[in-house]
Amino acid sequence: MLYFLIKGLHVAADMIWVGGMLINAFVIAMVPPPIRGGVITALRRYDRIVTTGALGLVWLLGLIxxxxxxxxxxxxxxxxxxxxxxxxxLHGMQSKWLRRMEADPLLDPPAFVRKGMPIVLVSLVIVVMLAEVKPF
Structure with a gap:
């Protein structure tokens, strides 16, 4: 019973973390410089509290x-x-570039950070397949 509770909380924290990373990736790649400042200020607060908190919970519960x-x-x-x-x-790099872009909205991050959405989504599919199928 405890195993299923921990596993359920782990999966829920995964979803919150991945959702936050996708929001970060969208803002980094798609929001134009003139409106970046206000959007990034709000997003950084969410990222620090929710996304980073979920990341910590993912690691804690996963290791348990x-x-x-x-x-x-x-x-x-x-x-x-x-x-x-x-x-x-990648989440650490996203956080770093959000901080830099908040200070200077004209900055553009490197391609690896800008391409965060497909990286996160493909990684998510692979991780879920590995956890469910356990191929090796």
Whole structure:
């Protein structure tokens, strides 16, 4: 019973985190410089409180599941963890560039940060497939 509660909270935190990363990616890539300032100011507050909080919960609950219930025996889990580490790094880069773009709305981030939406979505599909199918 406790396993399913932790797993459910882990999945819910995943959805909140990924949703926040997609919002960040949209604002970084699509919002024109003249209106970036106000939009980014509001988004940074949401990102700090909600998205980063969900990221912390994802890691905490994921590690509890890995150490307490699943173990680190499956190769699928290692690949999933690698992708989650990369997504965590992308979130850090998004936060950094939102901060920089708030200070100077004319700045454009590097392509990797601007292309956050497809990176997040493809990573999400791979992680879900790994967790559900456990192919290796």
């Amino acid at each position: 599941l890995a150490f307490g219930y699943i173990g680190f025996s499956g190769g699928w889990l290692h690949l999933k963890l690698l992708i989650v580490v990369m997504l965590s790094a």
